[in-house]
Amino acid sequence: MTSxxxxxxxxxxxxxxxYGVMVVGAVSRSAYQISTEFDRAPLAYSLxxxxxxxxxxxxxxxxxxxxxxxxxxxxCCAAELLGVLVVGAxxxxxxxxxxxxxxxxxxxxxxxxxxxxxxxxALYWLVRGRAADRQAVAA
Numbered sequence: 001m002t003s004x005x006x007x008x009x010x011x012x013x014x015x016x017x018x019y020g021v022m023v024v025g026a027v028s029r030s031a032y033q034i035s036t037e038f039d040r041a042p043l044a045y046s047l048x049x050x051x052x053x054x055x056x057x058x059x060x061x062x063x064x065x066x067x068x069x070x071x072x073x074x075x076c077c078a079a080e081l082l083g084v085l086v087v088g089a090x091x092x093x094x095x096x097x098x099x100x101x102x103x104x105x106x107x108x109x110x111x112x113x114x115x116x117x118x119x120x121x122a123l124y125w126l127v128r129g130r131a132a133d134r135q136a137v138a139a
Contacts, residue, residue: 005065005066005067005070006065007061007062007063007064007065007066007069007070007073007126007129008062008063008065011121011125012062012125012129015062015118015121015122015125016059016062016063018114018118019055019058019059019062019118019122020059022051022052022055022103022111022114022115022118023052023055023056023059025052025103025111026048026049026051026052026055026103027049027052027053027056029048029052029103030045030046030048030049030051030052030103031049033045033048033100034046034049040099040100041098041099041100043097043098044098044099044100044101044102044105045100045102047083047087047102047103047104048102048103048104050083051080051083051102051103051104051115052103054076054079054080054083055080057072057076058073058076058077058080058122061073061076070126070129073122073126074123074126074127077119077122077123077126078119078123080115080118080119081116081119081120081123083104084104084107084108084115084116084119085107085116087102087104087105088104088105088106088107088108088116091104091105091106092106103115
């Protein structure tokens with residue numbers, strides 16, 4: 001049985017911390033909004049809940065470690081980035097579609113652009129880390 005390679009060393013610790021903060025922010029915000037005013041902006045609040053689930057899964061995969069978790073994190077980070085870009089562009093192109101903001105509205109402006117910067121940083125770190133692992137094994 002091989003041990004899982006840690007994904008939370010170095011910059012990974014900061015990524016886990018930031019994703020953890022985003023989980024709390026997105027889930028608590030969407031839970032409150034869905035339970036109190038869902039009829040006002042169902043799409044926006046549902047997207048915020050989805051963002052919270054994505055952040056939670058990425059946090060889990062980073063903590064879990066191993067190659068399979070790394071691949072899952074890469075796929076989820078890419079999907080997250082796509083979501084941020086699509087929703088960000090959509091909120092700018094058709095603001096009426098979102099009576100209230102989502103976590104990903106305006107590319108995450110309400111969250112200091114962390115929603116757009118985090119997946120880019122995570123993807124860079126995960127892919128670069130994988131390439132470094134391959135070079136270490138080859139040496």
